[in-house]
Amino acid sequence: MTARESARERGERNGRARPVAGVDTRTRIQEVALELFTQQGYEKTSLREIADRLGVTKAALYYHFKSKEEIVSSTVEDFLTDIDELVAWATEQPRTTETRHELLRRYSDLVDRRFPAMRFFQQNPTGTHKTQLGEEFKERMQAMHGLLYDDGPPAQRIRALLAIVGMHMGTVIFENDDYGTPEELKQATLDVAFELVDRA
Known part of the structure; x- marks a missing residue:
């Protein structure tokens, strides 16, 4: 589920x-x-x-929890811990197409599991700002981003970035649409992400 x-x-x-x-x-x-x-x-x-x-x-x-701020902070911290574990795993793997695909698959599962948090961060950023953890989330995204491309021109870096952003945005934007089942949309997002990082 x-x-x-x-x-x-x-x-x-x-x-x-x-x-x-x-x-x-x-x-x-x-x-x-x-x-x-x-x-x-x-x-x-x-x-x-x-x-x-x-x-x-x-x-x-x-x-x-003693406050709303604690609830949001704990959610962000849990998400950051999950990302840290994923980055640590990917860092130990060879920098291959297979590793990049598996990193994206695992991150897709993570985004799916953290769907309520992703939806909140996208639609209600005020609470996120109050946690003062926005910069830490950005750092994790940069770490993941760096694992999805090899040195090259700016266009390659942008494609790798779009692979990650697409997972975030697709989760929220297509939540209530009839373009397919959640599983079909998840796979479509992954397929596009694979194409982007393969070109990067």
């Missing part, structure tokens, strides 16, 4: 998010909070609303 599907299936029942088997409380809080931030706006969403959507008390929410 993809992150996108789990978010849709969670939905709302009587104004509260349904529990999801296998998802810990901290992750549920992050996902539900990001959904509300995206729907209502970061500034307009309160911790009380997040607790109500989850079906827990505000005190129970406070056990995990």
Whole structure:
């Protein structure tokens, strides 16, 4: 089950998010909070609303997070950790077409799993700015970018960059369109990314 599907299936029942088997409380809080931030706006969403959507008390929410800033910061930090692990793996591999393709596949899976976070960052950047982690995310993207091309003219670097950006944008832009199933869109995005890095 993809992150996108789990978010849709969670939905709302009587104004509260349904529990999801296998998802810990901290992750549920992050996902539900990001959904509300995206729907209502970061500034307009309160911790009380997040607790109500989850079906827990505000005190129970406070056990995990003391503020909205903590929720967003923790989400960014989790994403950064995932990217660090991926970059560390790719750095140890030979710089081949196969490695670049596998790096993109793994990053595609990561973006899919972190779909609520990607949607929030794209549509509601105010909260991201408040975390002061935007620069760190940029650094991770630069590290990944550097693994997707060999030295060459600017056009090669731009193609490698577009391969990454395409995954981010496609996740959000085509979320509710009828161009295909999530799996078909994911594969189409990967195919385009492969073409871009192969030319780079």
